[in-house]
Amino acid sequence: MESEERPKVISSLSYAPKIAYFSMEICVEADIPSYSGGLGVLAGDTLRTFADLNIPAVGVTLLSEKGYLYQELTEDGQQVEKPYQFDPRKRLILIAKDTTVKINGNEVKIRPWCYFIRGVSGYKVPVIFLDTNLEENGEWERTLTSYLYGGDTDYRLAQEIILGIGGFRILKSLGFTSIYRFHMNEGHASFLTLELYRRTKNVDFVRRQCVFTTHTPVKAGHDMFSMEKVKQFLGEFPDEILPYVTENDMLNMTRLGMFFSHYINGVAKKHREVSMSMFPHYSIDSITNGVHSLTWVSEPFQRLFDKYMPGWRQDPYILRSASGMPNEDVWNAHMEAKRKLIDFINEKFGENFSYDKFTIGFARRMTAYKRPYLLFYDRERLLKISEIAGGLQIVYSGKAHPKDTEGKEIIKRIISAGKNLKPKVNFIFIPNYDMNIAKMMVSGVDLWLNTPRIPMEASGTSGMKAAHNGVPQLSTLDGWWKEGYIEGVTGWSIGDEDQESDDLRDSRDMYDKLEYRIIPIFHRFRDRWIDIMKNCIALNASFFNTQRMVEQYVLNAYFL
Numbered sequence: 001m002e003s004e005e006r007p008k009v010i011s012s013l014s015y016a017p018k019i020a021y022f023s024m025e026i027c028v029e030a031d032i033p034s035y036s037g038g039l040g041v042l043a044g045d046t047l048r049t050f051a052d053l054n055i056p057a058v059g060v061t062l063l064s065e066k067g068y069l070y071q072e073l074t075e076d077g078q079q080v081e082k083p084y085q086f087d088p089r090k091r092l093i094l095i096a097k098d099t100t101v102k103i104n105g106n107e108v109k110i111r112p113w114c115y116f117i118r119g120v121s122g123y124k125v126p127v128i129f130l131d132t133n134l135e136e137n138g139e140w141e142r143t144l145t146s147y148l149y150g151g152d153t154d155y156r157l158a159q160e161i162i163l164g165i166g167g168f169r170i171l172k173s174l175g176f177t178s179i180y181r182f183h184m185n186e187g188h189a190s191f192l193t194l195e196l197y198r199r200t201k202n203v204d205f206v207r208r209q210c211v212f213t214t215h216t217p218v219k220a221g222h223d224m225f226s227m228e229k230v231k232q233f234l235g236e237f238p239d240e241i242l243p244y245v246t247e248n249d250m251l252n253m254t255r256l257g258m259f260f261s262h263y264i265n266g267v268a269k270k271h272r273e274v275s276m277s278m279f280p281h282y283s284i285d286s287i288t289n290g291v292h293s294l295t296w297v298s299e300p301f302q303r304l305f306d307k308y309m310p311g312w313r314q315d316p317y318i319l320r321s322a323s324g325m326p327n328e329d330v331w332n333a334h335m336e337a338k339r340k341l342i343d344f345i346n347e348k349f350g351e352n353f354s355y356d357k358f359t360i361g362f363a364r365r366m367t368a369y370k371r372p373y374l375l376f377y378d379r380e381r382l383l384k385i386s387e388i389a390g391g392l393q394i395v396y397s398g399k400a401h402p403k404d405t406e407g408k409e410i411i412k413r414i415i416s417a418g419k420n421l422k423p424k425v426n427f428i429f430i431p432n433y434d435m436n437i438a439k440m441m442v443s444g445v446d447l448w449l450n451t452p453r454i455p456m457e458a459s460g461t462s463g464m465k466a467a468h469n470g471v472p473q474l475s476t477l478d479g480w481w482k483e484g485y486i487e488g489v490t491g492w493s494i495g496d497e498d499q500e501s502d503d504l505r506d507s508r509d510m511y512d513k514l515e516y517r518i519i520p521i522f523h524r525f526r527d528r529w530i531d532i533m534k535n536c537i538a539l540n541a542s543f544f545n546t547q548r549m550v551e552q553y554v555l556n557a558y559f560l
């Protein structure tokens, strides 16, 4: 912070939250880089819904001023990672309070920045961004709230101490004494339980206040730290709980959060079963994810819904009557969203996409289990389908974690495979996937593709965003799709839900569906296609939204 610009400062918040929602990433706005992907977008959608429903909640996260990564792509598809340079003074309000935590013997001072999320009727929910970039702190300590998911194990451990313990103490210093539920969105914030426990040494007292949501069956998604390091960094650790939270002398942050919570949930019905087999000693419930309707409905569809389903902004269940909308209006709204995406692609990247060709979208984190390359598995088959379809268009986007070398290889493979399909197939890989590009893509393509290897996708949410814009999904039967798909009615499935995922078999099924079921309806039976679009809204958007999700959290997790 070299310039002289002064932040807007307030001395305190007159607010009495009852729920504190802790998450390593929270997306409050598309261009504030405090999120990497699905988890952070979900956290933002959850807090936006708290605000819509006038639920007295506060969000807690790290500032992440340099973000996750700004992605550039070289000609041959190599990902180049650049830091963001977010200046909190421009967008956040500084609160004149602070706290400290001790990390590895050093005092680390933390200050809180605030962002207010405003709900549909004006209710405001604050999100606290923790910042250690202060002159009083040591050089390393100053960087601890810079990079989201960056650095080494020590860096991550220190970040989680700041989030869990620092976050807890900041809430105290803000005078928030009315909080009775601490919601841990993943294990990154689990250290907060130690702070509650240290004060009372009463496990039940802590459990009554804590709620834990697990988000992934992927092993790397469950942080582990050596107990030696944990004790060194924290200075103390309650030995009596070690048997419940460690494995081979490693602290498992998911187990720590679960041990101290009275309510634990997975994020889809299928994910609950997977999580119970991973953590057999816990009773685990499920609350299927959703998305914030108003955030994810494109402008043309907002106007359409305002006309035919007024009230949907306050109450997205109203979307269930979408079947009554005239087909022509639905199609016109879709074409408007599609033109916006295609104009963006053509103008920004000098491409030659057309408004009329069938367009497939795929965008999410680029990592092996999501199988982003499956669409390119058989080049000849894809070219044949394109010929029958009168031309195909494919839009991709997504970042790979800097340490996921396989994910980065996948990006390269896809970009080279995509180029090899040109000019018969139009292909683009849009760099630096973020919430803005996501919104343009989920509303502007004709079909949303999702190909995770079963059972690795806990929920997935981008298909729900597509459904809100009348865009059907073609997906393997994992995560939310097992609950949301009705074959040929809300979209289509790939492969068998009980068989182990197999690239060859799944790709054949995907190509068959595209060639024989999906593209023929799109081109030849347009009214049937529009019926499917309306089903996506009526059957899926009306349910897979964060309003329904938050109401389930209130009833099952907070109220309990």
Ligand SMILES: *Cc1c(COP(=O)(O)O)cnc(C)c1O
Pocket: 036, 037, 038, 039, 041, 363, 364, 365, 433, 434, 435, 438, 459, 460, 461, 462, 463, 465
């Ligand atoms: C919704 C979203 C995701 C999550 O996509 P999935 O298909 O659920 O993995 C990731 N990144 C951004 C920017 C998103 O908006």
